[in-house]
Amino acid sequence: xxxxxxxxxxxxxxxxxxxxxxLNKYQDIINKNSGKVLITEEWGLxxxxxxxxxxxxxxxxxxxxxxxxKTVEELEKAENIDDSLIRYLTVRxxxxxxxxxxxxxxxxx
Amino acid sequence: MKKTKRFKKNTKGxxxxxxxxxxxxxxxxxxxxxxxxxxxxxxxxNLKLLKRYLSDSGRIMPTRVTSVSAKKQKEMANSIKxxxxxALI
Numbered sequence: 117x118x119x120x121x122x123x124x125x126x127x128x129x130x131x132x133x134x135x136x137x138x139l140n141k142y143q144d145i146i147n148k149n150s151g152k153v154l155i156t157e158e159w160g161l162x163x164x165x166x167x168x169x170x171x172x173x174x175x176x177x178x179x180x181x182x183x184x185x186k187t188v189e190e191l192e193k194a195e196n197i198d199d200s201l202i203r204y205l206t207v208r209x210x211x212x213x214x215x216x217x218x219x220x221x222x223x224x225x
Numbered sequence: 226m227k228k229t230k231r232f233k234k235n236t237k238g239x240x241x242x243x244x245x246x247x248x249x250x251x252x253x254x255x256x257x258x259x260x261x262x263x264x265x266x267x268x269x270x271n272l273k274l275l276k277r278y279l280s281d282s283g284r285i286m287p288t289r290v291t292s293v294s295a296k297k298q299k300e301m302a303n304s305i306k307x308x309x310x311x312a313l314i
Binding site (some may be wrong): 123162166203205213 | 270309313314
């Protein structure tokens with residue numbers, strides 16, 4: 117089993133229900149493909165530092181999960197098709213740091 | 226005894242009042258601020274730390290300015306690039 121961190125950015129003009137359904141959808145994909153979500157974080161609506169595909173703002177979501185190579189493959193396959201996503205990033209770690217949260221405070225904005 | 230006293234006097238003054246040949250020169254190189262026991266952890270989410278190692282125009286600062294060790298500079302460059310992908314910096 118490997119440890120991964122995954123972040124994705126959705127478009128700005130989504131409602132609360134739509135973002136929540138997106139979050140559940142990708143959690144299910146991880147859990148079904150022999151993975152396990154440990155922590156989910158919502159960083160909220162943030163300004164992008166540069167314009168990506170005509171977007172200036174986006175909702176950030178962050179997963180920390182265990183899994184194998186196929187888990188990531190299936191997750192990114194689903195995200196590639198999705199129109200409401202702007203960008204995603206998966207990083208593999210030897211050890212996950214589950215305690216420190218960098219985006220809790222407001223002064224990071 | 227007298228000699229050691231004079232030594233101490235010299236070191237206390239400013240660096241221009243150096244007299245003895247046997248005095249050690251001032252350290253030329255700073256040690257790495259990111260290695261050691263209480264060093265902060267480099268992470269692509271730790272924006273406050275990453276911004277300290279960027280120039281005003283957003284470029285990565287060279288080692289000769291920041292005196293970060295080669296190993297940590299590589300880590301730093303990687304995490305800055307990750308933060309750029311997510312449009313955090």
